[in-house]
Every structure is written in structure tokens, then in C-alpha cells.
Amino acid sequence: MRGGRISWAAGLLAAQLTAAYTLDLGSTESIKSVARSMSEDMMSFYTGNQPGGTPGLLPSQYYWWEAGALMGALVDYWYYTGDTRWNGVAEEGLLFQVGPNNDYMPPNQTMTEGNDDQGFWGMTVMSAAEYNFQNPPRDKPQWLALAQAVFNTQAARWEDQRCGGGLRWQIFTWNNGFNYKNSISQACFFNIAARLARYTGNDSYAEWAERTWDWMVDSELMSMKTYYIYDGIHVENCSEITPYQWTYNAGAFLLGAAAMYNYSTNATRREIWHERVDGLLNGSRVFFTGDKQDIMTEVACEPVDLCDIDQQSFKAYLSRWMAATVKWAPWAYDRVKPLLESSAIAATSACTGGTNGRMCGLKWTDHGKWDGSTGVGQQMAAMEVVLANMIQDTSSPVTDDSGGTSVGDPGAGGSDIGRTGIEFPPVSSAAKAGAYVDPILGLDSFLEGLRAFNSHRLLDFYASRLASCGATHYSITLGSWVLMTNEVENIKAILGTSMEDWPIAGPRLLATLPVLGPDSIFTSNGQAWHKARAMLRPSFVRDQVADLKCFDRHIRNLLAAIPADNTTFDIQNLLLDMTMDSSTDFLLGYSTNSLTEPSPEAQQFVKDFEYASRESAKKARLGPILYHLPHRELRKAVRGLREYVRFYLEKAAAQNEKGEAKERSYVFLDEILKANPPVDYTVDQILSILVAGRDTTAAALTAAFYFLARDAVAVDKLRSEILAMGEEYPTWEQLKQLKYLHNVIKEALRLFSPVSTNSRRSNKETVLPRGGGNDGKQPILVPEGTPVRWSTHAFHRSREIYGLDADEFRPERWENLRVGWEYIPFSGGPRICLGQQFALTQIAYTLFRFFRTFQAIDSRDPGPFLARTNLTISFPYGCLVSVRRA
Ligand code: HEM
Ligand SMILES: *[C@@H]1O[C@H](CO)[C@@H](O)[C@H](O)[C@H]1NC(C)=O
Numbered sequence: 001m002r003g004g005r006i007s008w009a010a011g012l013l014a015a016q017l018t019a020a021y022t023l024d025l026g027s028t029e030s031i032k033s034v035a036r037s038m039s040e041d042m043m044s045f046y047t048g049n050q051p052g053g054t055p056g057l058l059p060s061q062y063y064w065w066e067a068g069a070l071m072g073a074l075v076d077y078w079y080y081t082g083d084t085r086w087n088g089v090a091e092e093g094l095l096f097q098v099g100p101n102n103d104y105m106p107p108n109q110t111m112t113e114g115n116d117d118q119g120f121w122g123m124t125v126m127s128a129a130e131y132n133f134q135n136p137p138r139d140k141p142q143w144l145a146l147a148q149a150v151f152n153t154q155a156a157r158w159e160d161q162r163c164g165g166g167l168r169w170q171i172f173t174w175n176n177g178f179n180y181k182n183s184i185s186q187a188c189f190f191n192i193a194a195r196l197a198r199y200t201g202n203d204s205y206a207e208w209a210e211r212t213w214d215w216m217v218d219s220e221l222m223s224m225k226t227y228y229i230y231d232g233i234h235v236e237n238c239s240e241i242t243p244y245q246w247t248y249n250a251g252a253f254l255l256g257a258a259a260m261y262n263y264s265t266n267a268t269r270r271e272i273w274h275e276r277v278d279g280l281l282n283g284s285r286v287f288f289t290g291d292k293q294d295i296m297t298e299v300a301c302e303p304v305d306l307c308d309i310d311q312q313s314f315k316a317y318l319s320r321w322m323a324a325t326v327k328w329a330p331w332a333y334d335r336v337k338p339l340l341e342s343s344a345i346a347a348t349s350a351c352t353g354g355t356n357g358r359m360c361g362l363k364w365t366d367h368g369k370w371d372g373s374t375g376v377g378q379q380m381a382a383m384e385v386v387l388a389n390m391i392q393d394t395s396s397p398v399t400d401d402s403g404g405t406s407v408g409d410p411g412a413g414g415s416d417i418g419r420t421g422i423e424f425p426p427v428s429s430a431a432k433a434g435a436y437v438d439p440i441l442g443l444d445s446f447l448e449g450l451r452a453f454n455s456h457r458l459l460d461f462y463a464s465r466l467a468s469c470g471a472t473h474y475s476i477t478l479g480s481w482v483l484m485t486n487e488v489e490n491i492k493a494i495l496g497t498s499m500e501d502w503p504i505a506g507p508r509l510l511a512t513l514p515v516l517g518p519d520s521i522f523t524s525n526g527q528a529w530h531k532a533r534a535m536l537r538p539s540f541v542r543d544q545v546a547d548l549k550c551f552d553r554h555i556r557n558l559l560a561a562i563p564a565d566n567t568t569f570d571i572q573n574l575l576l577d578m579t580m581d582s583s584t585d586f587l588l589g590y591s592t593n594s595l596t597e598p599s600p601e602a603q604q605f606v607k608d609f610e611y612a613s614r615e616s617a618k619k620a621r622l623g624p625i626l627y628h629l630p631h632r633e634l635r636k637a638v639r640g641l642r643e644y645v646r647f648y649l650e651k652a653a654a655q656n657e658k659g660e661a662k663e664r665s666y667v668f669l670d671e672i673l674k675a676n677p678p679v680d681y682t683v684d685q686i687l688s689i690l691v692a693g694r695d696t697t698a699a700a701l702t703a704a705f706y707f708l709a710r711d712a713v714a715v716d717k718l719r720s721e722i723l724a725m726g727e728e729y730p731t732w733e734q735l736k737q738l739k740y741l742h743n744v745i746k747e748a749l750r751l752f753s754p755v756s757t758n759s760r761r762s763n764k765e766t767v768l769p770r771g772g773g774n775d776g777k778q779p780i781l782v783p784e785g786t787p788v789r790w791s792t793h794a795f796h797r798s799r800e801i802y803g804l805d806a807d808e809f810r811p812e813r814w815e816n817l818r819v820g821w822e823y824i825p826f827s828g829g830p831r832i833c834l835g836q837q838f839a840l841t842q843i844a845y846t847l848f849r850f851f852r853t854f855q856a857i858d859s860r861d862p863g864p865f866l867a868r869t870n871l872t873i874s875f876p877y878g879c880l881v882s883v884r885r886a
């Protein structure tokens with residue numbers, strides 16, 4: 001989880017009540033002394049200067065960009081106080097991370113590097129040049145040249161084709177967020193360009209700054225009325241703005257505008273930038289709250305306690321840049337000073353946390369109360385806002401012509417221009433010792449996968465990769481190494497014998513986490529999972545799932561909704577409706593009745609359910625930064641879902657209490673309520689079962705109809721078996737006897753396995769039985785934190801197991817085929833699908849009733865076999881068929 005350092009420390013006790021600091025803003029000595037302690041606490045998080053640490057890196061829960069921002073705080077600390085204690089650390093970190101082309105694109109980072117990440121390092125070295133920070137040795141890259149390198153690489157990435165201009169967030173096409181143009185990327189670029197113009201006097205930089213400003217206004221990411229700056233836009237729809245406002249955007253544009261004002265000599269231009277500085281100062285008032293509206297607040301996340309680890313540092317930059325603005329736009333002093341004063345006092349008075357009793361929190365508006373959080377961002381923000389109050393005692397930033405000593409290079413960073421490939425992070429040597437590595441490394445492989453995903457051919461892609469790269473190999477997915485494996489022995493270990501080492505984590509977890517929370521059977525591991533599984537299992541014993549009456553009504557509704565007059569219809573949609581109706585009936589005792597007359601509440605519930613599943617899966621694909629952006633619509637949908645479930649939960653509890661008669665003898669909820677669990681916990685579990693059972697069952701049924709609609713011989717055979725039974729409404733035991741029917745279902749689940757791929761992640765260094773050695777058949781060492789993915793689809797189409805006709809629909813093959821872990825539509829091991837019998841019964845009964853009613857089903861879909869790969873798979877364009885009545 002992000003924000004790992006937030007701890008509700010026991011040390012809240014006494015420290016809380018007594019201020020750790022007395023800050024006298026009238027005394028530079030007082031400010032310096034407070035800042036010194038704060039800098040020490042800030043650097044207590046930094047490990048880059050310790051044995052085994054990497055210079056310029058923070059511990060892994062912090063992203064790389066924040067370390068660049070931290071180096072900037074160290075440069076500032078020296079600039080304000082003259083104290084050189086951190087200068088060596090800052091120089092070392094800034095030089096260690098430059099990368100082979102001296103442009104802040106170090107190979108360890110480029111896999112996930114955004115323009116904003118690079119920009120933060122660029123702004124720090126720009127400050128180093130402006131403040132005449134100690135210059136690196138001659139044979140090392142110089143501050144000014146590094147800032148120019150960052151500028152040049154980014155100018156080359158400017159893109160007019162989408163949304164009329166701007167920089168994309170991500171640098172490389174395969175990264176999540178490549179389709180996003182965010183304000184902070186523009187803000188960093190603008191800030192550096194404006195300051196380079198001022199420093200060098202070269203007007204090319206100013207032109208880029210103006211172009212960036214104009215695009216911000218044209219795209220409406222910046223409002224010319226309010227000067228509010230919004231988070232960003234996706235290139236798919238340039239007018240749909242992600243509306244969050246962040247302090248760092250306001251700050252970066254403010255300082256850049258002040259630099260442009262200072263740089264301009266033409267009176268008209270000066271006037272324009274004067275106005276813009278004023279406008280941004282007005283706009284930034286939105287970040288000042290509290291009784292007097294004068295305390296800096298990260299308004300988008302702080303009041304709701306949702307600031308992630310990045311966002312916890314943003315106020316540092318608004319503080320830093322508001323103060324620096326004064327040097328170039330002196331009239332701003334009277335406007336910013338009162339805000340910096342009250343914010344500094346408020347921030348400092350709340351620094352009473354941690355074991356030393358003086359750690360700073362995120363919130364400054366709690367009247368001197370520490371909010372319980374600590375971190376680099378909190379320390380940095382408090383220190384910067386305190387230092388900012390000394391801005392009038394500092395020297396003026398230099399330029400080339402006025403005392404600047406940093407050596408520039410206008411052509412720096414040129415080697416990046418047009419660069420599209422990157423160095424991939426090395427597979428750790430422990431891993432490489434064993435496994436094959438995808439030979440079509442990196443970009444090509446990745447783009448091929450992306451194309452396959454978009455054209456609904458991802459399943460084939462995985463299968464062909466496994467065939468060509470070896471049954472166990474490393475490949476790049478979403479910017480990190482994933483071990484792909486197609487070895488039965490490995491799956492057996494991951495899901496069975498070594499299950500403890502392989503928890504559910506990563507995308508498999510994130511995709512459902514916003515809806516289900518961390519305690520549900522579908523998202524939890526270890527003890528929490530045991531508990532959930534134990535609570536739910538009794539509800540799936542035979543008596544309960546053998547109750548065909550529960551399905552009957554919904555199957556009737558399905559049959560009634562099917563046009564029997566040979567017209568074309570999409571059976572996938574109807575089956576999705578039916579499985580929603582039957583799942584809610586089974587789980588809550590009340591059906592959504594989507595196939596007949598859904599109530600407005602039920603319609604809303606279905607809508608919320610589909611929206612929430614889709615959006616949380618999308619969120620999981622967005623990558624770590626956007627994943628943590630608040631998503632108001634999603635939160636609303638999830639709230640709606642939970643309320644709906646809770647309503648029936650409470651109804652069932654009340655009925656039990658009064659001993660009222662039930663619609664049916666068995667209701668799933670009764671079984672669960674016996675354990676008397678907390679309401680929210682029960683809601684988590686019920687929603688999990690809905691997520692687990694609804695789309696999967698619909699997909700399996702759709703697949704059966706898809707293949708039968710293309711195989712009249714199988715339909716005849718199946719109908720003969722069903723009619724021979726002589727029953728119109730079979731019992732569960734009678735259904736069980738229909739061999740061919742079950743072979744049809746098995747075969748459909750083989751060829752179109754609803755959960756077509758799955759993954760786990762190692763929680764420690766561990767061993768898998770296959771994939772190592774020269775022949776790939778030896779055990780292989782797997783480092784901690786390695787994601788492993790397998791393709792059930794690929795297993796199910798293996799020619800070694802199923803023969804040369806593995807791709808064909810042939811239910812007869814099951815007449816004498818025995819398979820183990822090679823056939824896992826319901827997974828295996830202790831976490832095997834809990835609803836397997838429930839699903840199979842519903843599928844069998846539906847097919848039975850369908851073929852009692854209809855004589856033939858024909859495909860009306862000439863297209864190729866495609867599968868959309870979401871949490872579960874589906875037919876991307878529906879399953880078009882027509883039927884004839886018997
Ligand atoms: C054909 C339909 C279905 C298929 C193919 C299917 C497949 C699966 C698979 C592959 C898993 C393992 C997921 C993982 O561990 O990552 C799973 C788990 C689960 N399934 Fe199903 N499922 C189906 C229907 C259902 C139904 C109808 C229900 C409930 C009514 C259900 C309830 C569950 C539950 C609760 C789990 C989690 C078990 C655990 O982690 O302990 N499933 N299912
Ligand atoms: C990149 O990662 C390797 C391996 O972890 C490490 O040794 C090296 O110092 C890192 N380089 C930078 C610039 O962070």
C-alpha cells in the first residue's frame with residue numbers, strides 16, 4: 001500500500017499537547033534553527049547516503065521524482081541558511097541520477113518515467129544554477145547544461161496532433177498514462193523554459209514558454225477567468241477534463257510567469273506577464289483554508305484524508321515557488337508574505353509527532369494538532385514554508401550576465417531527440433540464472449501485445465509467445481518483468497503446494513479492490529481469506545445449489561425474451577441479464593428482474609455494478625499514480641451498490657427475528673447471518689460472489705451457445721439425450737446423469753474459459769519446479785515480488801494434451817479423457833472456485849430447458865473468433881444467433 005510511513009503512532013500521548021518548536025518569524029536565527037531540525041528529520045528518511053543506499057533515491061515507497069524534489073529542498077536549505085551540511089549529499093544525488101545521456105533519463109527509471117518526473121529533477125538543477133550552488137567537478141555534467149538537456153528532450157516531445165499541442169504525461173508509448181496530457185508535465189516544462197530564457201537571455205526558451213501557456217489556456221486546463229489549473233485530459237476526448245486542482249501546478253506556473261515577467265523587456269509583454277502573475281496569485285487562493293483562509297491546504301485530498309504519498313509533498317513546492325516569485329515580481333511580496341507567515345506558524349505548531357515529538361504532519365489546519373502522519377513530503381513542506389519567510393534575506397538569483405557560474409550547453413540532451421527505444425531494467429541475476437527471456441525484447445513485444453489486446457486477440461498472443469519463447473519465460477508487461485509460465489507443475493505449486501508464497505496481488509488485486517475492499521474472499525490472503533472462505537462455504541453445500549427452483553423462474557424469463565421467429569438477436573446480453581437476476585435472487589432473496597420488470601432501484605444497481613466493475617478494472621490499468629486519484633463517480637457507484645445489498649441484508653435479518661415466512665425455503669443470506677458477521681463485512685462478501693459468479697457464468701453459457709450454433713450435429717445429439725430423459729423439469733439428480741450435456745459444457749469451458757488468464761505475486765524468494773537450467777526443465781529461483789502469469793486458455797488448447805484438434809469443439813473428446821491441472825476453468829487448490837457446482841448446475845439446467853424449447857440455433861455471426869479480455873472474457877461484438885422452436 002502506498003503511504004506506508006503514515007503511522008498512527010502511540011507517541012501521540014504527551015508530545016501532542018506541547019509545541020516542539022517556538023518559531024519567531026521576526027528572527028532569522030529562529031527560522032534557521034527550526035529549519036535545521038526539520039531538515040534533519042526530513043533527511044532521516046533518506047537512505048541514499050548510507051551503506052547499500054543509492055545516491056538520489058528514496059526508499060521504494062517513494063517515487064523517483066520526489067527524490068529530485070528533495071534534492072531541490074536541500075539546495076533551497078543552503079540558499080536560505082548558508083548552512084552547507086547537506087550540499088555534498090545533494091550534489092552526489094543530483095549527479096548520480098543523470099543517466100548515460102546526462103538528461104535525467106536513467107535506465108532504472110525510464111520504464112515508468114513521465115515528463116513531470118524528469119521535470120522535477122530539471123527544476124532542481126535550474127535552481128542550483130540560479131543560486132550558484134557549488135558546481136560539480138569539470139568532468140561532470142553542469143547544472144545549467146542539465147536543465148537545458150531536460151528542456152531539449154521535452155521540447156522534442158511536444159505534440160500538436162492530439163488535443164492541439166502539449167506534452168504527454170508519459171514519455172513512452174507503452175506506459176499507462178501515455179494517453180494523458182497532464183498539467184504538471186506542462187508546468188515543469190513551462191517553468192524550466194521561462195527560467196532558462198531569463199538565465200540565458202535566449203528567446204527560443206521564451207517562445208516555448210509562451211507556446212505552453214497558450215496551450216494550457218486553449219485546452220482549458222487553465223481557466224483564464226479564475227486561473228485555476230486542472231489535472232489533465234485524456235487524448236481520446238480532449239474536452240473531458242480531470243478536474244482536480246493541485247498546489248504544485250499553481251506554484252510551478254506562478255514562478256514561471258514571474259520569470260517571464262522578469263525576462264521581458266518589451267513593455268506590452270511585461271504588462272501581459274504582470275497580469276498573469278496576478279491572476280495566478282488570485283487563483284492560488286483556493287488552496288488557503290482555515291478560519292482566515294490563510295493556511296495552505298491540499299484541498300483535493302487533504303480534507304478527505306486521501307492524499308497519497310506524492311500528494312503529501314505538494315505544498316512544499318507551492319511554498320518554494322511562491323517565495324521565489326517575489327525575487328522577480330517584487331510587488332507579489334505583500335500578497336504572499338501573510339500567507340506564508342500564517343502557514344508557517346500553523347505548520348510548525350503541528351510538528352509534535354513521532355518518537356522525537358517534533359515530526360510534522362500533513363494537515364496544518366488543525367490548530368496545532370499533529371494529524372498522525374509523517375513522511376518526506378510532510379517534512380519537506382514544513383521546512384520549505386518556514387524557510388520561505390526569509391525570502392527577503394536571500395541573494396538574488398543570478399543569470400549568465402550577472403554572476404552565474406554554471407556552464408551551459410544549448411545542445412544538451414540532443415541524443416534523446418527521436419529516441420523511442422529504451423534500456424529495459426535488467427532481470428535480476430538470480431532470475432536470469434534460470435529462465436529464458438523473451439527474445440523480442442521490450443518495445444516490439446510490448447506493442448504487439450497491446451495491438452493484440454486492442455484487437456481482441458490477446459489470448460492467441462499469449463499462447464504464441466509461450467510456444468515461441470518457452471513454457472516459462474520473462475517478458476515485459478506494463479513496464480515490469482512478469483514471469484509467464486505454462487508449466488502444470490508450476491501452477492500446481494502456485495495454487496496448491498506453495499500457495500502461501502503466492503498471494504493475490506498486483507493487477508489481479510487492484511482490479512477489484514475499489515469495489516470489494518481488502519477483506520473480501522476475492523481480494524484477501526492468509527488469515528483474512530481463511531475466515532471469509534469458512535463463512536461462505538456452508539452456503540454452497542449441495543442442498544443449496546441443488547435447488548433448481550431458484551433458477552427456473554429466470555430461465556423461463558430468458559426463454560420468453562428470445563424471439564423464436566428466426567430473427568437475429570444477441571444471446572450474450574440476455575444471458576448477462578439472466579445471470580444477474582439469478583445471482584441476486586440466490587444471494588439476496590430478491591431478484592433484479594432485469595429480464596422482466598426491473599424496479600428503478602434494481603436498474604440503478606445493475607448500472608452501478610457494471611460501471612464499478614469497468615472503472616475499477618480500468619483504474620488498475622492506469623498505473624500507480626492515477627490509481628490513487630480520487631474517482632468520485634466510482635465512489636458514488638460503489639456506495640450505491642453497497643446500500644442496495646445492505647437493504648436486503650437488513651430485511652433478511654429483520655425477517656429472521658420476526659420468524660416471518662420466506663418466499664423460498666432457503667435463502668443464502670440466512671446461512672451467512674448465522675455467523676452474525678458485521679454488516680459491512682457481509683456486504684463485501686456478497687459483492688465478491690456477484691463479481692465472481694455473474695459474468696463468468698454468462699460467459700460460459702454464451703460460449704456453449706456460440707459453439708452449438710456452429711455445430712448442428714452436436715445440437716441433435718444433445719437434444720436426443722435431453723428428450724430421451726422424458727422429463728420437462730428434471731431434478732438435480734436427473735440432470736447429473738446427462739453425459740453429453742456435461743461434455744458440451746466441459747468443452748465450452750475449455751475453449752472459452754471465462755477466467756482466461758490469472759496471476760499471483762511471490763511474497764519472498766522462492767522456487768518453482770520448472771523453467772530453469774539449460775533445458776528449462778530444472779527448478780528455477782524466483783525473486784521476491786515477481787509477478788507470475790499463466791494462461792488458462794493456452795493450457796486448454798495444448799496439442800500435447802488435447803491432440804491436433806485442440807482448437808476444435810468436440811464434446812466427444814471427454815468420453816474418455818482424464819485431465820488434471822491441465823484443465824482449470826475453475827482454478828485449483830484451496831482457492832478453487834467456490835461456486836463451481838452452482839455454476840455448472842445453472843448452465844446445465846439452462847441448456848436443458850433451452851433445447852426442450854427450441855429445436856435449432858444458428859449462428860448469425862460470420863466474424864472470426866475473438867475474445868475481449870477484461871476481468872473475464874466475453875465476445876466483443878456479442879453472440880449473434882437465431883433460433884427455431886421445436
Ligand atoms: C462458469 C462460471 C465460473 C467460472 C469459470 C469461475 C472461475 C473461477 C476461478 C478461475 C476462480 C479463481 C480465481 C483466483 O483464485 O484468482 C474462482 C474463484 C471464485 N469463484 Fe468462481 N467461477 C465461476 C462461477 C462462480 C459462481 C457462480 C460463483 C458464486 C455464486 C463463484 C464464486 C467464486 C468465489 C467465491 C471464488 C473465490 C474463491 C477463493 O478465493 O477462495 N464462481 N472462480
Ligand atoms: C540502478 O539499479 C541498480 C540495481 O539495483 C543499482 O546498482 C544502480 O545503482 C541504480 N542506478 C541508479 C542511477 O539509480
Ligand SMILES: *[C@@H]1O[C@H](CO)[C@@H](O)[C@H](O)[C@H]1NC(C)=O
Binds near residue numbers: 152202205
Ligand atoms: C537558443 O536556444 C535554442 C533552443 O535550445 C538553441 O537551439 C539555440 O542554439 C540557442 N541559441 C544560442 C545563441 O545559444
Ligand SMILES: *[C@@H]1O[C@H](CO)[C@@H](O)[C@H](O)[C@H]1NC(C)=O
Binds near residue numbers: 237241
Ligand atoms: C467528450 O467529453 C465531453 C465532456 O465530458 C462530452 O460532452 C462529449 O460528449 C465527449 N465526446 C466524446 C466524443 O466522447
Ligand SMILES: *[C@@H]1O[C@H](CO)[C@@H](O)[C@H](O)[C@H]1NC(C)=O
Binds near residue numbers: 266267268269
Ligand atoms: C512587444 O510585444 C507585443 C506582444 O507580444 C508585440 O505584439 C509587439 O510587437 C512587441 N513590440 C516590440 C517592439 O517588439
Ligand SMILES: *[C@@H]1O[C@H](CO)[C@@H](O)[C@H](O)[C@H]1NC(C)=O
Binds near residue numbers: 566
Ligand atoms: C431464417 O433466416 C435466414 C436468414 O435470413 C434464412 O436464410 C432462412 O431461410 C430462414 N429460415 C426459416 C426457417 O425461415
Ligand SMILES: *[C@@H]1O[C@H](CO)[C@@H](O)[C@H](O)[C@H]1NC(C)=O
Binds near residue numbers: 613614617868869870
Ligand atoms: C471490457 O474492456 C473494454 C476495453 O477495455 C471496455 O470497453 C468494456 O467496457 C469492458 N467491459 C466490461 C464489461 O467491463
